[in-house]
Amino acid sequence: MMRIDTSRVIVVGAGLAAQYAALKLAPHPVLMISPERLGEGASSGWAQGGVAAAMDPRDSAGSHAQDTIRAGAGTVDPQVALMVTEEARSHILELTGLGAPFDRASDGGYVLSREAAHSCARVVRVCGDQAGAGIMRTLSARVREADHIQVLEDVMATALRVQNGVVVGVEIARCAAGPTQSVFLRGAAVLLAGGGSGGLYALTTNPSRIRGEVIGMAARAGAVIADAEFVQFHPTAIATGADPAPLATEALRGLGATLVNSHGERFMLNVHPDAELAPRDIVARAVYAQTQKRLAPALDTRQVLGSKISTAFPAVAAACRHAGFDPLAHPIPIAAAAHYHMGGIATDPTGLTSLAGLWACGEVASTGLHGANRLASNGLLEALVYGNACANSIANALDPCRKAASDVTLPDLAPAERPSPILVECLRKSMTDGAGVVRNREGLQKTLDDIRQIEAAQSGCAPLLNMTATATVIVTSALDRRESRGAHFRSDFPKTDDAMGRRSFLTLNEARTRRPSSPLETT
Template identity: 60%
Template sequence: MQEITTDRIVIVGAGMGALYAALKLAPRPVVVISPEPLGKGASSAWAQGGVAAAMDESDSPENHADDTLNAGAGTVDADVANLVTQEAREHILDLTKLGTPFDRTEDGKYVLSREAAHSFARVVRVKGDQAGAEIMAALIDQARQTPSIQVLEGTMAVELDVTDGAVTGVAIQESDESRSEPIMLRGSAYLLAGGGSGGLYAITTNPPRIRGQVIGMAARAGAKIADAEFVQFHPTAMDVGEDPAPLATEALRGEGAVLINKDGERFMQSVHPDAELAPRDVVARAIFAQHQAGKRPMLDTREALGEEIKTNFPSVAEYCDRNGIDPAKETIPVAPAAHYHMGGIATDKEGRASLENLWVCGEASSTGLHGANRLASNGLLEALVYARICADGIAAKTNLHDAPEVDLTFDGTGFPPDAQGIAALRQTMTDKVGVVRNADGLKQALFNIASLEARDPSPSFQNMCATATLIAATALLREESRGAHERSDFPETLPGQATRSMMTFAEARALRDSLAEDLT
């Protein structure tokens, strides 16, 4: 394998966490590995709701932390929740200075929305449902003006090189279907900020390329993975046959939209005191149950928003329009879709992974903030806070302020993953490791994943299978229902403070292998 050595810090991913960290590291030189052109294909650019922060005088970081703990169903790290919520306001102000056009009132205050499980309106938005895209646009503009940031567009990371427990390189290749031979890029430090795992599921709101590869890459290198079983299913993906499924943002329910079934019945009022604003796991399971009963659940925005949805929520209006739905006059069919992974590469409070010289931020990480069920709009907030924390840690280790740009040329032909194998993996995850799980289904999922993994040697697919294995294995071992993890064969939540799961890929694979004889 060709090798290139640079004094630059290597950042894998090009979403919000990656670019924010790159800006915080300036003038230290970084090279950003971006599978798509900047702003395309990053989960953060697709985020509709906004960033949660206690900006109102009646609210406080303590209230925000309490809501985070309550939503997380017993597995949130309280110290992390306090840290992140205390810093939230600072990052909103920083993004404002960087050019993010947050919605403001006539007297200059931030427009705040209330989302599920929040006790206050504290979600800072941009143009209604454009927060992710507009924050990314501001960060991209700043990154392009920063000489220390080099972006390698059209490249993807597929493997970490580890020596004596420390990361010493990352193999990268072209991200198009030709998939060249990988090049080993050796830098001064490594930050993984490459997204989560939602695309491992057949029904997802995630960009097509976000399929657990970064988590799997770290897992295959030996990193510890935390809370892998906790996958958040967004309750109100639009059920219109698109892949990925368009998202009907939770902010719509914050504005008064209600959930009804084909008979016109509101079903959330009998499920939870907060009805449509119940925690996401509760709403997702209720919608799933309506589907299972053949009652076709729908989101009704007609009375709450009417024609205003078209100006206040332009993304949702666009999705509706291209699917022949007039949301001012018609209901929007919805279904739960894999949306956010609370689990990921285990990090300490400084954003460091269990492997030396490796930091992680954003959805690829598991900091302990989200617990078993992420509080709405805490995802972008966590990415911002830990991007800065990781940048500070890397900066303390790396003092170089200048390095030539990385110059590389890809050669040969690599191993692109088989499209049929990916489709089979995604269907297995939806069918067997989805909204409601049981032991038989999880064991079958592990058997299916092992079979698919053995057929396709491409490193990208191997990374997907590693993450899928970890999700299914930890879900099998957690014999209770907690937060987003629902077991039909263990419907009760065990009493007391739950422990977070920690597992290596070697441990997950050993569990998978031990079950193989029972299923063959």
């Protein structure tokens, strides 16, 4: 394998957390590895709601932190919650200065939306439901202008390289077909910011290619993974049959849209005092229950928005039109879909992982902010706060004299071995069936056995092994948590156990001891 040395900081990923961190690392040279064209395909760009921040003078960071802790069902780190919410306003102002086109009122103030489990309106948005896309366009433009950032597009990281307990670089491959040459990139530091795990599920609102591979890379290298069992399912994915499923933003319910079934009943009224604005996990399970009963759950926007949906929420309206139904005439069919992974690579408050030389931020990381159930629109906020924290921490760890670096020139790279589409679909179905909205011991054990068989069927494929590594720690953590808490619901342990009200931490090797034996268990 060819080795290339660079004094650049290697950033794996190209979403909001990756780009914000890369910009913040200036003047230290950065090498960003993006599996697609810059700004395309990242989960951040699909975020509809916006960024939660206490921008209203009547609101406060403390109130935002309390809402975060309450939604997190007992496993949020209170110090992390307060730190993040106290920084929120400054990052909104910084993004505004960079050119982010946030919605503004006639007096110049930010237009704020209220979403589920927030005590007030505090979600800063772009064009109603296009916050992620708007912010990403802004950041991508700034990254392309930045002299200190080099972007390698259509390239994917497949493994971390560890020497003497320190992460020293990454192995990379071309995303498309090409000549044969593998490369090990050795850099000044490595930052993982490559997204979550939604694509491990058959029904997801995330780009389906984002399947936990970056978490899996870290797990295979020996990093500690935290809170892996806590996968958030969004209750209002638009049920069009598309993969991924389009999203009907929570802001619609914040404005008064209702959830109804095929009988026209508002089924949330009998589930929770906050009805449609109950925490996401509760709404998701209620929607899932209606689906299981074949009662066709739907989101009715007709009374609250009517024809305004086309201008106020253009992405939702476009998804409905593309699927061939009219939200002005009928409620929007919905389903609960994998949306956000609260778990990920465990980090400290600076973004440093359990492995020296390795930092993580964004959905790939688990910081202690989200607990068992992420508060709406805290995802982009966490990406900003920890992208900045990682940049500061990495800069402090670098040799201050090493600020110049030439561009990295790659040889013709080998294409990464493609996982069998059949095996990937088997994995996604098994995760949905056994580790989805409602779980139990039997289903989780079956999923672990399925993972073993999937690995054995294509044992040399690094991208597939990265996926199955993440799936393994998710399922094992779900088996270990013998209670129901937040987004994690066990039908065989339906009650919350106060004795288990703590975060979970697990390595891949520990997880492998809990599943059926496989020839790969020792690799």
